[in-house]
Amino acid sequence: MNSSISLQFLRRTATAITIMVAVAPALAAPPDVAVTIKPVHSLVAAVMHGAGEPYLLLPGSVSPHDYALRPSDLRHIRNADLLIWVGPELETFLRKLAADTPVAKILTLQTLPGLRQSEPRRAGLFAAPQGSEGGDNHHGDPHIWLDIDNAKMIVQAVADRLGSFDPTEASRYRHNAEQVSARLDSLDAELVTRLQPVRHTPYVVLHDAYQLFENRYGLSAVGAIAVSPQQRAGAKRLNQIRNALQSGTAACVFSEPQIPAKIVATLSADTAVRTGVLDPLGTQVAAGPNAYFALMKNLAGAIVDCLQDN
Template sequence: MFSINKATLLHYVTTAFAVLIAVGVAMPVAVCAGEPLRVVVSIAPLHSLVSGLLDGIGEPDLLMGANASPHGASLKPSQMRLLNRAQLVIRLGEQGDVFLNRPLKTLADKVEVAEMMAVPGLVLLPNRAPGIVGKQARHGSEPREHHAGEMDSHIWLDPKNAVRMVEAIAQRLVELDAPHAARYRVNQAQLLKHLMRLDRALAERLQGVAHNPYVVFHDGYQYFERRYQLHAVAALSTDPAHPVSARRLMRVRAEMKQVGVRCVFGERQFSAAYVDLLAEGGDISVGFLDPLGVGIAPGKTLYFTLMQRLADAFVECLSQAD
């Protein structure tokens, strides 16, 4: 009968365990020479930032196009295939791109996941209750420790957050794909320079209308509001898929009259019925905002076009309130 002493057995087991650990860590992120890392990104604004970092190396896959609302979304088989072949998935987090929560659980230990809402130094703002938001929006909220379900996930609408995310993503890419580390760092430097320039341009563009009050249909813009000190008075809904009560509509209309709101913002991918009701019977302009980049071609310029277009929409509507 074959026998083996305990010391030899322990040596074999320890060696095998070490190999398994090494393979387990390396397999999801193994990059063949000259081949780019297979990166999948949840939403278009994040995909744009990642595209800038991968410029000249490869193209990240976009999971949810800007024309599709992440609210209540579910993945198609083709999107699941993208996830199954990914080596790195970049997402907002469990509170943001909720449609990824279940699929990623099935892929646990098979793919690297980078959650942007967990990036150190990020400004995180609590979700606001729909209705009157006035003072919160005007003065902003101090970043604080967050708990499940509390934080607003539209983090990319503050360029300072975009800077933090780019730094974190670049570091992860360098760690997982060392052969392209130098190019990642060059792209990072370029992208950060463009983001800082964008932030200055937006601040200058919005300065003249920051004091004008307005109402939004979807409360998806408080990061933008806080960064540029805009004066939101009320938000009808935190989830556009849910109906708005008549009572809330009446309260918001009363607040609009009291404060002197002359601009109401909707979103083109959702019904304008509530916005029309708010604007009805008054000298009120209607504008349209977009936090995702609807109609903009995916890629490294989408984020910048999205943010500039957002500023233009605010200026156009709020200028009419002067």
């Protein structure tokens, strides 16, 4: 008798499980989304708000230019429904994996149509890119999130893609995207006003990451010590910059949180040049929907603090 009851129980359970499995796709859990860097993760989190949370691959303190994948990253990427990255110019560590990922499971932001782009600068005090110039994979400056129109385009593309994964939540993603875009417009207007007084004050940055930001707000960067953080400047180049700083070419030199401040301290020693820190990845802000807004305001604040009163 016991065995017949338990058999019946097993059958019922099996039926229940079958029904659950058949029903599961309609319950539509939010897509499992992995995002490489904090600024983009923040925009994605804002689009997903109320439906789910994306996973941030790169901890805040590391540079995407020279990151190496950990086994846990690989697991997250393989299990994700969607991987969102900037592209091969920024997350060089993902090049191979991205090439092997089906198109439906990856969103490459740097190839979005209409995105504002720029070429790394070479003239004057800007470091010339090393190695072969104009390679096949060349898409220009990968710091695309530092232009607010680009951020709006990213938000729209993410909402569209998530909506196609998850049609039951498509209207939420669309609504969130509209709200974020409106907030981005206000942020833009705020930054225009804040940066206006320092537009004509020259400065030097550690790596040529801010061109889109500078173009948008009409700032006067006159040089970058390196093209990317992993390209160390040689002695000749450091001398060139040091001479320029001594002759008063720039009011301020900016380092970045990931880089030892020693180079900047050495360069600015015995000069009237001030120093500041720019944090294009928002390493100092908490991840989440507000991180993008905080890091953009911090960038503007650091620039104004270092350049004003000149």
